[in-house]
Amino acid sequence: MTENVLTKKDFTSDQEVKWCPGCGDYSILATMQSFLPELGIPRENIVFISGIGCSSRFPYYLNTFGMHSIHGRAPTIASGLAISRPDLSVFVITGDGDALSIGGNHLIHSLRRNIELKILLFNNRIYGLTKGQYSPTSEQGKITKSSPTGSLDLPFNPISLALGAEASFVARTVDTDRKHLTETLRAASAHKGSAFIEIYQNCPIFNDGAFDLLKDSDTKGAALLQMVHGEPIKSATHGLVHDGASLKLVELATVAESDLVVHDAHNPDPAYAFALSRLSASELDHVPVGIFRDVVRPGYSSLVNNQITEIIAAQGAGDLATLLAGGDTWMVE
Amino acid sequence: MGKPVVCLDQVVIRFAGDSGDGMQLTGDRFTMDTASLGNDLSTLPNYPAEIRAPQGTLPGVSSFQLHFADHLIQTPGDAPDILVAMNPAALKANIRDLPRGATIIVDRDEFTTRNLSKVGYATNPLEDGSLESYKVHAVGLTSLTVAALAQLSLSRKEAERSKNMFALGLLSWMYHRPTEATENFLKAKFGKKPEILQANLLAYKTGWNYGETSEDFAVSYKIAPAKMPAGKYRNISGNVALAYGLIAASQQSGLKLFLGSYPITPASDILHELAKQKKFGVITFQAEDEIAAVGSALGASYGGALGITTTSGPGLALKSEMIGLGVMLELPLIIIDVQRGGPSTGLPTKTEQADLLQAMFGRNGESPVVVLAPSTPSDCFDMAIEAARIATTYRVPVFLLSDGYIANGSEPWKIPDVSTLPDLAVEFAKTQEDFLPYLRDPKTLARPWAIPGTKGIEHRIGGVEKADKTGEISYDPTNHDLMVRARAAKVAGIDIPDLVVDDPSGKAEVLLLGWGSTYGPIAAAVELLRANGEDVAQAHLRYINPFPKNLAEVLQKYPKVIVPEMNLGQLSMLLRAQFLKDVIGYNMVRGLPFTTTEIIEATMEVLND
Numbered sequence: 001m002t003e004n005v006l007t008k009k010d011f012t013s014d015q016e017v018k019w020c021p022g023c024g025d026y027s028i029l030a031t032m033q034s035f036l037p038e039l040g041i042p043r044e045n046i047v048f049i050s051g052i053g054c055s056s057r058f059p060y061y062l063n064t065f066g067m068h069s070i071h072g073r074a075p076t077i078a079s080g081l082a083i084s085r086p087d088l089s090v091f092v093i094t095g096d097g098d099a100l101s102i103g104g105n106h107l108i109h110s111l112r113r114n115i116e117l118k119i120l121l122f123n124n125r126i127y128g129l130t131k132g133q134y135s136p137t138s139e140q141g142k143i144t145k146s147s148p149t150g151s152l153d154l155p156f157n158p159i160s161l162a163l164g165a166e167a168s169f170v171a172r173t174v175d176t177d178r179k180h181l182t183e184t185l186r187a188a189s190a191h192k193g194s195a196f197i198e199i200y201q202n203c204p205i206f207n208d209g210a211f212d213l214l215k216d217s218d219t220k221g222a223a224l225l226q227m228v229h230g231e232p233i234k235s236a237t238h239g240l241v242h243d244g245a246s247l248k249l250v251e252l253a254t255v256a257e258s259d260l261v262v263h264d265a266h267n268p269d270p271a272y273a274f275a276l277s278r279l280s281a282s283e284l285d286h287v288p289v290g291i292f293r294d295v296v297r298p299g300y301s302s303l304v305n306n307q308i309t310e311i312i313a314a315q316g317a318g319d320l321a322t323l324l325a326g327g328d329t330w331m332v333e
Numbered sequence: 334m335g336k337p338v339v340c341l342d343q344v345v346i347r348f349a350g351d352s353g354d355g356m357q358l359t360g361d362r363f364t365m366d367t368a369s370l371g372n373d374l375s376t377l378p379n380y381p382a383e384i385r386a387p388q389g390t391l392p393g394v395s396s397f398q399l400h401f402a403d404h405l406i407q408t409p410g411d412a413p414d415i416l417v418a419m420n421p422a423a424l425k426a427n428i429r430d431l432p433r434g435a436t437i438i439v440d441r442d443e444f445t446t447r448n449l450s451k452v453g454y455a456t457n458p459l460e461d462g463s464l465e466s467y468k469v470h471a472v473g474l475t476s477l478t479v480a481a482l483a484q485l486s487l488s489r490k491e492a493e494r495s496k497n498m499f500a501l502g503l504l505s506w507m508y509h510r511p512t513e514a515t516e517n518f519l520k521a522k523f524g525k526k527p528e529i530l531q532a533n534l535l536a537y538k539t540g541w542n543y544g545e546t547s548e549d550f551a552v553s554y555k556i557a558p559a560k561m562p563a564g565k566y567r568n569i570s571g572n573v574a575l576a577y578g579l580i581a582a583s584q585q586s587g588l589k590l591f592l593g594s595y596p597i598t599p600a601s602d603i604l605h606e607l608a609k610q611k612k613f614g615v616i617t618f619q620a621e622d623e624i625a626a627v628g629s630a631l632g633a634s635y636g637g638a639l640g641i642t643t644t645s646g647p648g649l650a651l652k653s654e655m656i657g658l659g660v661m662l663e664l665p666l667i668i669i670d671v672q673r674g675g676p677s678t679g680l681p682t683k684t685e686q687a688d689l690l691q692a693m694f695g696r697n698g699e700s701p702v703v704v705l706a707p708s709t710p711s712d713c714f715d716m717a718i719e720a721a722r723i724a725t726t727y728r729v730p731v732f733l734l735s736d737g738y739i740a741n742g743s744e745p746w747k748i749p750d751v752s753t754l755p756d757l758a759v760e761f762a763k764t765q766e767d768f769l770p771y772l773r774d775p776k777t778l779a780r781p782w783a784i785p786g787t788k789g790i791e792h793r794i795g796g797v798e799k800a801d802k803t804g805e806i807s808y809d810p811t812n813h814d815l816m817v818r819a820r821a822a823k824v825a826g827i828d829i830p831d832l833v834v835d836d837p838s839g840k841a842e843v844l845l846l847g848w849g850s851t852y853g854p855i856a857a858a859v860e861l862l863r864a865n866g867e868d869v870a871q872a873h874l875r876y877i878n879p880f881p882k883n884l885a886e887v888l889q890k891y892p893k894v895i896v897p898e899m900n901l902g903q904l905s906m907l908l909r910a911q912f913l914k915d916v917i918g919y920n921m922v923r924g925l926p927f928t929t930t931e932i933i934e935a936t937m938e939v940l941n942d
Contacts, residue, residue, distance in 0.1 A: 084636050
């Protein structure tokens with residue numbers, strides 16, 4: 001208990017992990033447990049709050065404070081906690097159904113306010129815990145138990161949605177790429193306001209292989225467009241060039257390296273990050289991964305607490321007796 | 334000067350006009366000036382849900398009733414002695430509440446053919462003799478105001494806006510109200526707009542002078558101060574008293590006050606009041622919806638704050654699942670429901686008590702919560718502190734059921750000495766080995782309040798059923814049965830005061846048993862019944878779940894128990910179910926508080942049965 005340097009073991013709880021064999025959540029959990037010691041934050045100051053769904057079991061397996069709340073509402077609980085306890089590091093663990101369907105409203109408003117939350121959306125493009133219905137990120141036409149003749153819903157693009165909600169940090173990564181996931185977590189943790197990370201995550205039971213294109217060694221090189229701040233955006237085969245106000249994919253062989261778009265995650269214009277987010281939809285042939293946007297904007301809880309501090313500095317702390325006796329008063333003898 | 338002065342023991346005045354006429358402000362100012370004279374008083378604002386309904390129409394009528402007296406009173410009064418009607422719509426909407434012989438002051442200028450036909454008057458009631466049984470003063474409120482302000486460079490429309498101040502001035506003369514406080518109020522309100530300030534001050538003064546000089550007003554009236562316990566007083570509405578009570582609870586507990594709220598009538602004023610009090614470290618979070626409002630409050634409670642959410646019926650319906658989580662997590666949470674007419678959107682600005690069963694049972698599963706109900710505007714202060722005491726001691730969601738009547742109504746309040754407020758200090762779980770988050774205190778049955786940031790007690794909680802002591806996920810049948818019963822036993826065992834019965838003879842056979850905001854009309858009725866020689870007892874429930882421990886005994890003692898409620902019998906249902914007592918319900922859902930007369934008539938019926 002007195003050791004200062006924490007290890008992965010310190011962040012592993014005594015609970016038996018109960019995801020299906022082969023679930024992408026295992027890899028994300030292991031990466032998180034390995035990453036947390038690096039933050040240098042005491043375990044008791046870290047809180048994981050989740051909603052409902054397979055991914056939302058995550059907090060049970062971390063030896064920090066944690067809450068497995070109700071469907072879609074984790075950002076609300078996390079917001080109240082983060083605003084009233086700015087000393088804590090608060091993570092939200094959510095899934096595509098939890099964050100984008102039942103809890104869509106809370107996700108966008110947390111991002112808009114820039115509340116100091118790290119929001120990890122495990123996107124497996126399916127409802128797993130309820131045994132296989134289409135989700136708000138399932139591709140159109142998907143055959144599931146609740147869409148035997150094909151889903152009619154146009155899916156959300158979670159990155160576009162987060163950017164539209166004025167998010168100040170938006171990134172995408174893949175469950176099994178532990179190095180990339182760790183780097184993304186590191187950058188998100190360094191960010192002062194809301195950080196939104198979409199993690200493509202495999203569901204081996206109800207949507208197995210959904211992201212194989214991004215994982216198989218013979219396809220992933222071409223499919224993953226790496227976004228690294230200050231470097232050209234490209235995959236093994238393609239690169240990104242400016243096309244008027246927009247962006248366009250071209251084969252690397254057809255352009256000079258110097259013509260490629262050099263990634264600027266700090267670009268103040270959200271239209272740039274939005275254009276990047278539109279390069280891929282349901283199909284995964286060219287998928288940008290990395291940080292779309294990372295801009296500085298004051299965090300909500302610091303704004304809330306600054307207002308209070310300033311008012312107390314200017315007017316002094318409130319006095320209850322004075323408050324109660326305020327307004328028009330009279331004496332009865 | 335020279336005009337005779339008549340002494341009265343009490344008066345009921347109703348100001349009525351278009352919702353843009355400033356009737357609430359006029360009523361508020363008259364109330365403040367009345368309070369400062371030491372009269373006891375009680376108010377009833379009544380306004381439409383529409384911010385500006387079409388001008389001059391019946392739906393657009395807004396009113397403010399004030400009852401003041403030289404003795405202690407309980408209600409805003411059944412019927413006005415004097416009606417101030419700023420237009421034909423205000424007259425038509427209120428005339429049926431006026432007893433014969435009452436005084437009516439109208440703005441004669443507004444009784445035009447067009448305005449009369451707008452509200453369906455075929456002839457002018459000021460001329461057709463239909464008001465013969467009333468004392469009518471038809472005053473050119475608009476034209477006199479405009480004439481008085483002619484010296485200012487205001488448009489006619491701007492000048493007309495001050496006519497409410499003319500009316501206030503006139504009434505202030507009639508009832509000898511002091512003017513200084515209102516003048517100061519106007520100076521503070523319009524200090525940055527000198528033209529408008531001057532217009533209001535001038536209209537106010539002209540109204541006063543008109544009373545003094547016009548032959549139309551022959552007498553003025555005096556009402557002596559009421560005998561009230563010595564001390565410093567202010568006038569307070571239920572919503573402000575609630576806000577102050579919550580701040581007091583925060584100060585007395587040392588807990589940060591966190592309010593998560595979404596605007597909704599008639600609860601928003603609590604949010605407004607608390608948003609002003611940042612110097613007390615108060616955090617108000619205007620959430621994206623009702624669910625986020627209660628979710629953020631629960632999150633703040635989890636972190637060791639005093640988490641509160643405020644709402645009204647439709648909002649409460651949305652919060653149900655999160656309150657259920659609060660029951661499961663066993664964390665403190667205060668839910669304030671300022672009830673209004675329902676179901677659905679219902680009557681947003683009208684009062685009702687029909688959320689009682691929603692508060693008691695409106696969640697999935699066996700989900701016991703504490704339910705409290707303040708009885709008067711000033712009682713809201715004390716009950717807010719009680720809600721905090723119970724929530725933090727027992728780690729449980731606590732409902733506070735106010736309603737539109739006491740939320741907006743006001744009365745004089747003897748300002749409490751803060752040194753007499755209860756100590757609400759709480760104890761958080763400390764660093765320890767083998768921490769058990771669901772180990773119950775043997776006395777309170779509460780689990781530890783274990784907040785993040787405390788080394789060595791890291792643990793996970795959630796909405797899935799908890800194992801006894803460890804708090805780990807448990808699907809074990811015996812454990813679920815144990816935990817369901819433990820949560821129920823915890824609420825049932827909460828320490829609350831016994832029910833006090835007011836039965837001077839000790840021999841009454843009829844008990845009037847109310848809850849929440851019906852206290853005023855019931856108490857006033859009981860007073861009058863006794864003055865007429867009737868023997869009745871009165872008791873009032875401010876604690877509904879759990880009920881006071883002596884309630885069974887009280888119910889048994891009285892052969893007949895009348896339960897007046899502004900719903901179709903929700904408390905009656907609880908009493909019958911829990912005590913097998915066939916209480917007699919007296920129920921009305923008109924969006925208005927009971928009148929004293931209604932309660933008296935209902936009681937007489939039972940007494941004569």
